[in-house]
Amino acid sequence: MNSKLSQLGLFLGVMVLALTIPVAVFLATQDKNTTLYSRAGLTGSAFLYFWPAVISVPVCPSETALSSCPKSKVQIFLNTKDAVSGGADIVIKYDPRIIRIVDNKIFPGSVDDNFTLVYQVFNYYRDSEVDNRSGLIKIKSSGNYKGERGIIATFFVNGLSVGESKLEFLAGGQYVDASKVWDEKEQNNILGGVEGGVVKVQ
Secondary structure, three states: OHHHHHHHHHHHHHHHHHHHHHHHHHHHHOOOOOOOOEOOOOOOOEEEEEEOOEEEEOEOOOOOOHHHOOOEEEEEEEEOOOOOEEEEEEEEEOOOOOEEEHHHOOEEOEEOOOOOEEEOOOOEEEEEEEEOOOOEEEEEEEEEEOOOOEEEEEEEEEEOOOEEEEEEEOOOOOOOOOOEEEEOOOOOEOEEEEEOEEEEEO
16 A cells, blocks of 8 residues: 555656646746736737747947848737637837837738738728837727737837837726727727737847
């Protein structure tokens, strides 16, 4: 009996160790400056996220014209889960001392590195605004989408100075102008969470 209990205890110990090591390795490798997921005080099923979540871009030398600076692509993704979305209003905050949005331009849907449209999630973009002084992006779109990896919009960034800039979806009741994902009839906000990103300028 004692032998069986000892063997059982050894087996459980090995299993706990086997499960603990991968979790510890995963946590140790996560970027501490990246918010992996935030419910943002919302209760819907859809969520917004950036991909990639961590973007790197070289700093632009001061003597180089901005039009010639290296740039990196950022894409805004929407996961509606089982719901159908009739559109989205996106509000994003970034640090304008660290990065700038190339040409103050937001591209609807997905574009390649030559700015050529690949596809659009929504068929109507009512408005897009970039303020490189205050570090604010606003996008308003309408259409019909259901899926996990819909690219709402694409933009490109330059690095102005060495450092890190968060890409933060402003969402939740604490913001007067907040990100929303609308239901099929564009009446109710179904946004339930956001995943921020970070741009590293080196």
